[in-house]
Amino acid sequence: MLALLIAVSASLARMAEAYIVSLLIALVLGSLMARNKVVESIMLPVLDILQSIPILGFFPAALAMFIANLPRALGVEAAAVFLIVTSLVWNMIFGVYASIKSLEPSVFDMARVYSLGAVSRFFYIYVPASRAALLANSLISWAGGWFFLTAAEVITLGEEEYKLTGIGAFIMESYNRGDYASFYIGVAALFATIMATYVLLWNPAVKSVRDLPLPSVSAFYEKFSEVVSRVWSGLGEALVWVEARVKLPGFVPRVVGATLLVVALFYLGSGVAGLLSLDVVGVAKSFLHELPLSLARVSIVLVFSLVLSLLIAYLTYSFRRAAMLIGASGELLASVPAIIWWPLLGYVALTFSWGPLVVLFTVLLQGSLWYLYFNILVFGLGSIRKEHEELAAVYGVKGWHFFRSIFFPSVFPSLLTGALSSWGGAWNATIAAEYVTLGQRTIDLGGVGALLNRYTVEGEAGKTALAALFLSLVIVAVDKAVWARLFSRLSGKFAGE
Template sequence: MGILDLMVALGYSLARMLVAYIISVLLALLVGSAMARNKLIEAVTLPILDILQSIPILGFFPVVLVFFVGNLPKPFGLEASAVFLIITSLVWNMIFGVYASIKSLDPSIFDMAHVYSFGPASKFFYIYTPASKSALLANTLVSWAGGWFFLTSAEVISLGEEEYKLRGIGTFILESFNSGDFTSFYMGIGGLILTILLTYIILWNPAIVSLWNLPLLSIKIVYEKLSLIVSMLWNFIKEVFIFIEKKVTVPKVFSKAIGLFFAVFIFYYLLKGFTGLLSLDIYDVALNFARELPISLFHVFLVLIFSFLLSLGISYATYKSREMGYIFTLSGELLASIPAIIWWPLLAQIALASSLGPYLVSLIVLLQGAAWYLFFNIIIFGLSNIRREHEELAQVYKIKGWYFVRTIFLPSIFPAVASGLLSAWGGAWNATVVAEYVVLSGRTFDMGGVGALLNRYTVEGKTTEVALTALLLSLVIVIINKMVWSRIFSRISSGYTGE
């Protein structure tokens, strides 16, 4: 494979990422604002999103194969499948960011909108979008990394004998390694790293720095030009929709008809899935799931402890030294973005060296899927909570070292730690599908766990078993979120405010 193949593969992957990101932003604005402003939509959508964000990427493969690949022309269906799978790695925290931003707005804003007869389009463009900008940008750092992290899983869609490989950098790197072309393999990794770094330095970091004074390396000139173009395009779309809103009255019957269409559409596919479950030995799947669940729980809690200690140390070093902050944040952006499955060939020598090697690499992959959620939450939201007067008092009374960490640093950042741990918890579960099972150099490494079980069902082509296992996992995660994490989050947020 040559340089041209590498450039084309990078171009395909980057294009899929950008399309998925744009769609994710629009979905986040539409769904998040609807949830925040309509109690019925909020009541119905919140639990559904809670389940969907907990489903690992393999759990969406049956949907992709049935809906996109099965019903659309092959090339378009495959590309739509890849974009859809990337969206499932990007969109959830963006939706919740928009939802929280609009939910926290002063009610008087909506009273004024009612006085001035704002319609849906006017509210969307003049209230919802500006209010959500900060949340969308803050979540972009981890969302963009999450998309790259699962990129390979989106470009290689396989279920039993059905396998579809799309041209892209993930496929390029894996095929180079499997064919023994290590020159192309390392060229692919180098090209991927360079592309990821450039997207952060040119696109996302300047946007974040424009809102928060964070230690992020950025080049502003390209961002400023692109920002101007995007603003002009957005303003044009805004004017079109507001013009339509003023000139065209949409009957309520029409909007209800659209809602009914989507309800019937969803019900049809749910019924189709339920019919598949009737022919399945549910007891057998549930038993296999129950056997593997404790293994994954151990893996996830272990990686959460490592993530907490690692993020705490790096965040404190970032707080003490802005120069170190540049290095750590850029390294974090890069490491968090490297596709999960690529860590296995990259660390193949470790994995093949001893019986403990695969478990060590598995831990590294899980850390990549979890730790950076916590780190970026602390960097963006936590460090900004450390109040200037507390720092000045610490200087006056010469409070340093561990005493400073215990009395000022930790209490100030703990609300961000709470939300970061919750995100890292979800990230770790999603990472289990690529950390607990892999085929490397003709050898299969199976570390056990729900992620490994999903992979085994996928290899065997058991579509319904994959869907049911993913659903069971999602329900367990949601139950633990409600019973454990929500209480921990509430206690930490109220008990550690840095006051």
Template structure:
């Protein structure tokens, strides 16, 4: 057997080029939208809730529509190599940009009034303000958030490349010949080429991390204008994950500050505003269903729109699958909490362990879980159980959010607080119950929100994996919304796809607003450490 170094290299380079293009696009978008929202009250009122919604919906589920809209439309000028790649890049872009946009928004919002007054006094033009103040002030946030966005983006890159392979089953092959997702789907699992691909990805991740992401973060430090509390023991991951943590907290409260209302009332208003959007989405969905049903009943055939009964029965099947997936997401999440929460706390309480373990975790966490699926299927302990395979893939995709956010939460606790159990020799149990667990809680909830979101995305790969469109899929769970979406995508069944994606989105957005947001507000109120 000969190793195909050239092909593996081509896969990695193609993927990286897509990622870099998406990143550039994301940063430009984030600067524009973030600065706009921060400097205009009216823009802020529209942009923030939208960013919030986009951040929580399962973007991956929309990929088939993106592919269809850009590449698949009959007679499209983009029905070629460019269009296919554009669809992938747009998907990665949508996964990366919200996070960076929030960072820019907060950075600009946090610029001390004195600086803005200074520019007013010197009568700087808008463009001068943007160039000389807003962009530099956002730079360090952009750099930190880029590190997170990159890891998230890799997941979406791999997943979308795999999905676009699968679409070949429905019709012609989509012209994405190279990519890490393509490689993972095409190389036989347990082959030397596949192993080489994984090794190549790890090397690429490490090189990229240290040559670019870290350098970018360090370079951007010089733009920091405000004194920020510095950890005694600072390293890039602590800083950026503590930043995620901090971002989520400040997201809620900085806005209050900017609006000049009390924190509490503003949180309530934001909650109400968010609710309005959720209702809007629900209404849109219902309208969509009604429209399709009515048009059929009225004898108007708008190009094969489905009958009402079809909609209902499909939707019922989808609701069942959604229920199964809901349970799946939550039990896997529970396992991740049981492992990640104590692990995260234990690691960050011990300096030596922290220094030894965190770079390793950092690298493992950046290998996108979908890439590993072909080899996970072969793990003997799982006994070929598709449920176990799905659980493990989801776990590998999300456990990092919990571990890293918990680590960041514990590390930002002041040293004196961590010494407290020592001063009073309280014993381990009392220390965990009174200090470490409550201290980690804010980070834990932030991490949980992201983890649950990630789990819904991971379902689409984890529940059904059949990239080459063979008659026997590599793995396939009994039922699940991810499976429904994957199969509908492969067979170009846009009705089922629409219903599945819409119900899933509605469930997630609704759940976020009703459960997470409230929980988050309660937790940050009491469990944020500020003296």
């Protein structure tokens, strides 16, 4: 029991550290992108690629940046936090970016009139403007971090394995050694921990800015929020005080920014040069051979997720008494680490010939469905206007007619945004869905996810990174060719007007 408590505490601390890092990155980078056209033009395409890289694609970077340069224990812990950050940070950055971009120009005119410096603008304009978007996106990001937790706690490349104490590792080790009692106790402890974080922290936080049907207990959040507000306000006041008394020449921030950009480009160039030294043609052939299978699976799951998420969201909207139960179930299921579904459904996977495909579909669905559902729940349901509901009640518009004429047009922009995230989430889930080792048995179902796992098991760090880059380029290409056109053509046509 002590080992379980330590494992839960370690994973929870790791998640908290990754979230704090992600929050700071999102606030700084998102505000820079929103207010600096050079940073915006560089970072938007870079982020498009980075958010499309599955967690295995970041393993070589984690090894190179942290494990190779820090003492082993510290390096492995830092690498795990870094990998979890890659599952949390992207939509948080875009949330901050969109919030600040949408501010009225008069806000920035007033900032210039009162000669507010960069630090003052950050603490008094950018952060408050981003609060609602950050909280709403944190609901989704927190689930994404738990979903890939196990992959971050056990980093394997060839013969090298770096394993950390954590609930994900505890559950998998218990299953692999046949200790099923510890396995199910670990799963129960994981579920309890996940739900506690939502009920005590995230749900009341989100409900403070959006009226959503989520179970929550506000007492803990109120105390926690008060402490965080005091610390943040103190930090802001201290930095603003320093800024007011230490007048840096105007060129200093530009020099610092340019230096950071040069360093980043140097490492990026070194990485690209390293990838080009590999058997690019061979990796490309293997990738193209596996791509159609994964593409078919992801497309099927995406369509299924679209239909199911709409149904769940409509049930949530229609049956308010069941809304909290549906919301809580979604939060719990969305957070279950991807790899744990294999041992949970191990009997099915190892007994029936069709079993592995059932588990594969389950894992892909978990990686895809909840992006859609939470986007509709958090952003879409709030778009249904009261006057439309009242008119529907007056004229007796119910059932299918209400769904087609009011519900669907109102939530469609959020559904489209969720579908874009769902598309990327399903691709990231292929690494856990298409390849797994259960005890002494390895299940390889083919596909891009399986290819990445095979390269990782073989210790081919460069090939892993190159295949992940190919995958990200495919995802970005589809985003630009399909999703961007959908957004541009349908913008304004489905707004519940």
